[in-house]
Amino acid sequence: MSVTLKINGETRTLDADPESPLLWALRDELGMTGTKFGCGIASCGACTVHWDGMPIRSCQTMVGDLEGAEITTIEGVNGKAAKAVQEAWNELDVPQCGYCQSGQIMAATALLTDTPKPTDEDIDAAMDGNVCRCATYARIRKAIHAAADKMEA
Amino acid sequence: MLHLLQKPLEAPKPSRRTFLKMSAGAVGGLIIAAKMPNAAKAAADAGEFVQPFVHIRPDNTVVVLSKHLDKGQGTANGLATLVADELDASHEQILLELAPSNPQLYANSLFGVQGTGGSTAMPNAFMQYRQAGAAAKAMVVSAAAKEWGVPAGEITVSGGVVSHSSGKSATLGELAGLAANEDVPAEPALKTPDQWVYIGKSFPRKDVKNKTVGAPNTYTIDFNREGMLTATVARSPRFGGTVKSFDATEAKKVAGVVDIFQIPNGVAVVAESTWPAIKARDLLEIEWDDSAAETRSTDAMMTELKDMTTKPGLKVREDGDVDAALDASAKVMEIDYDFPFLAHGAMEPLDIVGEFDGETAQFWFGSQIPTIDHNVASTILGIPFEKVSINTLWAGGSFGRRAQGDAHPVSEISFLLKAMREAGMDPRPVKIVWTREDDMAGGYYRPMSAHKIKVGLDGDGNVTAVKYNIAAKSIIKGTAFEPMLMPNGVDHNMTEGASDTTYSFPMMNMDQAFQETPVPVLWWRSVGHTHTAYVMETMIDRIAKETGKDPVALRLELLKDDPRKTNVLKLAAEKAGWDTPLPEGRHRGVAVHKSFGSYVAEVVEISFREDGTVKVEKVTAAVDCGVPVNPDNIRAQVEGGIGYGLGAILRNQVTLSDGYVEETNFDTYESLRISDMPEIDVHIVASTEAPTGIGEPGTPPIGPAVANAIAAAKDEWITSLPFTKAGLV
Ligand code: FES
Ligand code: FES
Numbered sequence: 001m002s003v004t005l006k007i008n009g010e011t012r013t014l015d016a017d018p019e020s021p022l023l024w025a026l027r028d029e030l031g032m033t034g035t036k037f038g039c040g041i042a043s044c045g046a047c048t049v050h051w052d053g054m055p056i057r058s059c060q061t062m063v064g065d066l067e068g069a070e071i072t073t074i075e076g077v078n079g080k081a082a083k084a085v086q087e088a089w090n091e092l093d094v095p096q097c098g099y100c101q102s103g104q105i106m107a108a109t110a111l112l113t114d115t116p117k118p119t120d121e122d123i124d125a126a127m128d129g130n131v132c133r134c135a136t137y138a139r140i141r142k143a144i145h146a147a148a149d150k151m152e153a
Numbered sequence: 154m155l156h157l158l159q160k161p162l163e164a165p166k167p168s169r170r171t172f173l174k175m176s177a178g179a180v181g182g183l184i185i186a187a188k189m190p191n192a193a194k195a196a197a198d199a200g201e202f203v204q205p206f207v208h209i210r211p212d213n214t215v216v217v218l219s220k221h222l223d224k225g226q227g228t229a230n231g232l233a234t235l236v237a238d239e240l241d242a243s244h245e246q247i248l249l250e251l252a253p254s255n256p257q258l259y260a261n262s263l264f265g266v267q268g269t270g271g272s273t274a275m276p277n278a279f280m281q282y283r284q285a286g287a288a289a290k291a292m293v294v295s296a297a298a299k300e301w302g303v304p305a306g307e308i309t310v311s312g313g314v315v316s317h318s319s320g321k322s323a324t325l326g327e328l329a330g331l332a333a334n335e336d337v338p339a340e341p342a343l344k345t346p347d348q349w350v351y352i353g354k355s356f357p358r359k360d361v362k363n364k365t366v367g368a369p370n371t372y373t374i375d376f377n378r379e380g381m382l383t384a385t386v387a388r389s390p391r392f393g394g395t396v397k398s399f400d401a402t403e404a405k406k407v408a409g410v411v412d413i414f415q416i417p418n419g420v421a422v423v424a425e426s427t428w429p430a431i432k433a434r435d436l437l438e439i440e441w442d443d444s445a446a447e448t449r450s451t452d453a454m455m456t457e458l459k460d461m462t463t464k465p466g467l468k469v470r471e472d473g474d475v476d477a478a479l480d481a482s483a484k485v486m487e488i489d490y491d492f493p494f495l496a497h498g499a500m501e502p503l504d505i506v507g508e509f510d511g512e513t514a515q516f517w518f519g520s521q522i523p524t525i526d527h528n529v530a531s532t533i534l535g536i537p538f539e540k541v542s543i544n545t546l547w548a549g550g551s552f553g554r555r556a557q558g559d560a561h562p563v564s565e566i567s568f569l570l571k572a573m574r575e576a577g578m579d580p581r582p583v584k585i586v587w588t589r590e591d592d593m594a595g596g597y598y599r600p601m602s603a604h605k606i607k608v609g610l611d612g613d614g615n616v617t618a619v620k621y622n623i624a625a626k627s628i629i630k631g632t633a634f635e636p637m638l639m640p641n642g643v644d645h646n647m648t649e650g651a652s653d654t655t656y657s658f659p660m661m662n663m664d665q666a667f668q669e670t671p672v673p674v675l676w677w678r679s680v681g682h683t684h685t686a687y688v689m690e691t692m693i694d695r696i697a698k699e700t701g702k703d704p705v706a707l708r709l710e711l712l713k714d715d716p717r718k719t720n721v722l723k724l725a726a727e728k729a730g731w732d733t734p735l736p737e738g739r740h741r742g743v744a745v746h747k748s749f750g751s752y753v754a755e756v757v758e759i760s761f762r763e764d765g766t767v768k769v770e771k772v773t774a775a776v777d778c779g780v781p782v783n784p785d786n787i788r789a790q791v792e793g794g795i796g797y798g799l800g801a802i803l804r805n806q807v808t809l810s811d812g813y814v815e816e817t818n819f820d821t822y823e824s825l826r827i828s829d830m831p832e833i834d835v836h837i838v839a840s841t842e843a844p845t846g847i848g849e850p851g852t853p854p855i856g857p858a859v860a861n862a863i864a865a866a867k868d869e870w871i872t873s874l875p876f877t878k879a880g881l882v
Contacts (some may be wrong), residue, residue, distance in 0.1 A: 017408065020428045028383070028426035033375035034367015036549070038500055039589045043819040046500060074367035089365045093357055093785060096793055097225025098364025099372060099500040099549025105365060124828040131819060133500045133550050134225045135796020137830035139789070 005069045007032075008076025018064025023047045025063050026073060034074035034102050038131065045130030048103040049073045055110040057129075074102040081112040084147035092143045096134035104130050108144050117148050184258055184281070197333030202292070204337075205258045206285040207236055209293075213313070213326030215242045218252040220259035220278065221269040222521050224499070224548035224555065225793075226848040227358060227786040228274040232282045234356040234783050238349055239286030239341075240293075242325060243313035249359050254523035254543035265637075266524035270556045270676060272749035272846020275782060279844050287341035289332070296331035297323060346841070352782050360547070373504040373518045373546045378582040381506070382411060384569060385430040385586060387437050388419040391446040391812040392596055393671030396420060399439040407433040412576065416568040418561075423573070427586055447671045448812040451601065455491055458603035458668055461624035462489070466664035469643050470652040475662040478618035482609030486695060490606075490872045492684045493806030495599035495677055496822060501549025502592035505562045508582035509570040513540045516563060519548025521555040525633060529560035533567035552797065553676035554597060558632035593822060594814035598807055599677030600625040600668075602647075604688050614700030616711075618660040621651055621688075626668045628675060646676070650685035650748060650853065655715035656693070656708075672809070678797055682748040682853040687802075687874070690744035690857030694864060704743055704861065705731055718745055720838060721754040721775040728836050729756035729773035739770065742862025744854035750845030751778035752838075753791065755854040757831070759862040767881045769799060769831040769859055777838035778845045787847050788835040794851025795833055800825030802856035804877045 001018045004011065007030065016025050021040075026032045026049070035058055038046030042057040049058045050072040085108045088094075095101045104127070111118055111126035118126070123144050132140065184205060193203045202209035208216040217236045219229035229249040237247050252259045259267045262277045290310055298305035301321045308317050316322035346353070363371055370376055389395065399420050401413040409429030414421045420437055424430035479485050505518040507530075514534050520526045523543050531538045543563075548555055566585050574580065587595070602625035609617035627644040629635055638646065644665065645652070652663045677683060697707040705726045712719045722745045726732075735741060738760050745754035758771040774791050781787050804823050808815045816822040860871050863881065876882045 017428065017432075019432075024426065024428040027375075028428065031369075031377070032367075033369055033377075036372075036500075037374065037502070037586075039819045041589075041818055041820060044500075044589075044824075086365045090361055093361055093789065095225075095358075095361050095364040096227070096789060097500060097548065097550040098360070099225075101364050102367045127827045131500070131824045131826065133498055133552075133797070133824060135793045135800070135825055135830065136789070137796060137825075137827040138792050138833050140827060141830070 001064060003063055003067050005066045005071060007071045008073060014063055016063045018062060020063045021059050022049070022061040022063055022066060022071070023058040026058065032073055032075050036099055036102055038100065043131070044100070045103040045107060046100050048106040048130065050077070050106060050110060053110065053113065055107050074106060077106060077109055079113070080151055081147070082109045084150040085109050085112065085143070087150060088143040088146040092139050092146065094136050094139040094143050096136055100130065100132045104132065104140055108140070108147065112144065112147055112151065116151055118144060193333065197330050200330035202289065202329040202333040204285065204289065206282060207240070207289045209289065209325050209329040209332070211326050211329060213246055213324045214248050215240065215246050215325060216248045216250050218250050220252045220261070220267065221274040222519055222545060222548060222551070222555065223251060223360070224519060224521070224551035226790060227783065228269070230356065230358045230360060231275055231783050231786060232278055233359065234351050235279065235282035236286035236289070237356065238351040239283045239344060240290045240325070241310040241312065241350070244351070244356060246313050246325070247359055251545035251547065253545055254520065254527045256524045266522065268522040268524060268556070270521060270553070272751070272849045275844045275846055276750060279782070283343055284341055287343050288338050291338045291341045292332040292335040293325060293328050295335045296328050300328070300331060346780070353780060353784065355785060356783055358786065371547050372501055372549050373506060374501055374586065376506050376517050376546060376584070378506065378508065381582040381584055382423050382425065383427045383430045383584050383586055384421050384423045385434045385588070386416070386419045386421045386565060386591070387434050387439055388591065388595065389441050389446065390594070391441065391443050391448060392673065394441040394443045394446040397440040397442040399437055401437055403436040404433040407436065412578070414569060414572040414576070416565060416572060418565060421569050423569070423583060430586065431588060443812070445671065446812055447809070450810050451494065451808045454668065454670065454809070455601065455603065458601065458624040459489065459491065461666040461668070462603045462605035462622040464666070466622060466624070466666035467643060469645070469648045469663040469665050471662050472660040475618050475620045475660055478660050479607055479609045479620060482617045483612045484610045486608045486610070486699065488606050488692065488695065488872060490604040490684070490688050492602045492687070492874050493808065494601045494672070495683070495801055495805055496593045496807050496816070497552040497554035497597070497677055498593065498819070498822060498824065499548070499550030499552055499554050502589055503554065503562055503587040504584060505566050506582060506584040507566040507570055508580060509534060509574060510580045511574060512536060514567070514570065515542050515544065516566070517544045517546055518562065519546050519551065519555050521551060522557070525558065526560045526563040530563050530567045533564060534571060552678040553680070556676055557597065558634055589819065590817040593807070594817045596673040597675040598672065599683055600628060600674040602684050604684065606688060606692060608692060608696060610696070610700065614702070616658050616696060619658050621661065621663040622666070623648060623651070623663070624666040624668060626670055626672070626674045628680070630667060646681050648681060648685065650682040650746060651689055654689060655718060655747070656689070656711040657714055678794070679748055679849040679852040682746060682849070683798070686744065686746040686748070686853035687856045687860070690746065690854065691860050691870065694742070694861040695870065698864070708745060717752050717777050718747055721745060721752045721777050724836055724838065725754035725756045725773055725775035728775065728834065731756060740862045740866035742858045742860065742865055744858040744861065746853045748850045748853050751776065751847060751850040753850045753854055755795070755858045757855070757858040757862050759859060759866070761866070765880070767859070767863060767876065769829070771832045771834070772855065773834045773836070774851065775836045775838065776847070776850070777840050778847050778850065779840050779842040780844045781837045781840070782844055784837055787837055790847045791835045791851035792833045794849065795855045796825050796830055798852035798855040799829070799859070802859065802875055803829070803882045804875050806875050
């Protein structure tokens, strides 16, 4: 089955099993490996991408449901919030192993796009689905606040 | 058509002999640079300086090769900090790379083979990488002196620029080719600590940028080779089971499946990409032979362990007649503890890429003990060691999971590559992907354990004797490490942190007993300390409670012979305001522990939510890990180590029901999440002692510190982990 959708602003046609999760289509068919596999059951957030700006779990999003969708991945995420997030992540040396961080950055970018000045509670609510086994959470929280400040400046 | 190996083979374990052989020659003098081999000569002609740890390229980048696997702990950057400092390179020009398997060049000087673990990277490499940087600098300076016709002593290097008062100056890159032709100094002069520009100061992590943009080819799971296939393996759902028979008819129908092979530990589905390999594996029908498998539940296994702690075991420490001393005591406290199996749950599940053309083999993965992996691959494939190469890739976490004494991933892929070849397939690279379920239900757990302690007190509340019995499966016994690490039959990995305590008890005896089970067990971030620190540090608080003493004061009294532990304890207590009153609803707990040469004290502040569950609000930590090479990374590792330990202590356990794993993914093995993460404040002692590791030592104190805070609040002592069992999570 072939599905036509936009990925990072480019029109792409995926010739894949409609039951295939978007995650594997991105990684294996399109060679975009920034989006990570962590659990496959929507429990860790490593595979987070944006669908029309909303953070979704690509491991539980089937290719067959994506006709006409607009998907953004870590390779293409852009704009004020994304830039501020990536800068803050670098300044605070957030990543350790780094494997969860594509997903963290996608989730944080979606949060800041919606809520430019999030409280700690907003951060907990938006980021609780993103596991970091290296437990970089304290720095993720600081970096989100720092990114919010950057966006204001 | 299915290709079955004639008979399932046992993966060879590296024998004692091969292990010793692997180690031979690797121990001894530290390698800092090599005499010009041909490849380096050719590189020099091309203007490049190539030495085992440092490459200086004509484009003025300086590559520092880490002989240790970086799985997030910042080792590659830490070793680069040492080289950059001694070489006086700039932060901007440094690039990090992970060294391939090569035991001659890249052995861990504490292991004798190439390997990462036990928080040894910095302690074993501190002098070596500084010397490597200093040697490179001396060679650059010597080359510049000849080129400019000035005395070497008048040349300075700073921020990657080599200069002379005459106005001559050049970059490291410009001098690289000439420097490569200089003699390697045997003992290059090292800087004195007051001359350090990065060590002890700041050297931000050079691997962060890639990790914030989803850069390609960072991790094994991302690695791609022309024509690469992807495989999944169906392994026995019970530990120790083997394939009796299988039917792959339905699996073979999945589009994208290339072939299916039986290998010693299961059935491998080889496909053009990941999704068909996962989908088809679910359609395999396999009958397992469970005759040698573990079929017990963890409850039954724990009953056995507890029983073992009631009987004399192998003597680990024997100060005297402990039973008599306990008999003569005014009071004896007896406490039983039990700890569950824990999965590492590294964010990147296991994976490995390999290819084999019949004569040579190449692998790409995050190998934690490359020398063993290398040896196992060459044995299985039947080709010489030199015909195998292992390229090291960054790992998305490990926490010990990738440090397998049995080299099972490389063994699995080697059998698969061999089977593919024997079936007449064209040699194509293949990647084995573990799903989360494969990884989590696949064993190699932190061993479950039972502990029984008896503490005697005299009439004045002083400790008279401690008797400690521990039972668990040994991580070391039966592996290649046994001869090296269990010379007297005693497994110190199991008892570290207890048998070697510096609390000045008049008498302490410790016995250990080994459980036998096919469930594979492994080092898990901080190993024996994950349970011994919990026992020792909650025991101290119980003694304090029993004798009406302050927990910090009692520790200081018992630690009179341990100045460094005393120091971190005092520092953490002071920074946390131990003696100041707490706001309503807050409670404090403390723990201090030494592991892997580093000292960490943690004071926690907790509260209880309305539903009675515990919330850890704040942790104040004090750390002495010798010279703090990269203070910000030390803070990061302590933050992460605390989070990792806290998640486990709160709610993690792997249980078996009739031998089947019950927690197979993050829905049931629930990770710590951002809403659980306390505020963490890390204070680093400005030590001048030799540096010790920091990947693990932050983990052991957090569990007991939280348990002690709970006991301070509710007089309830948690002795059976995790806390979910006590209804506190
Ligand atoms: S891989 Fe999709 S949420 Fe974990
Ligand atoms: S940085 Fe390692 S899992 Fe988040």
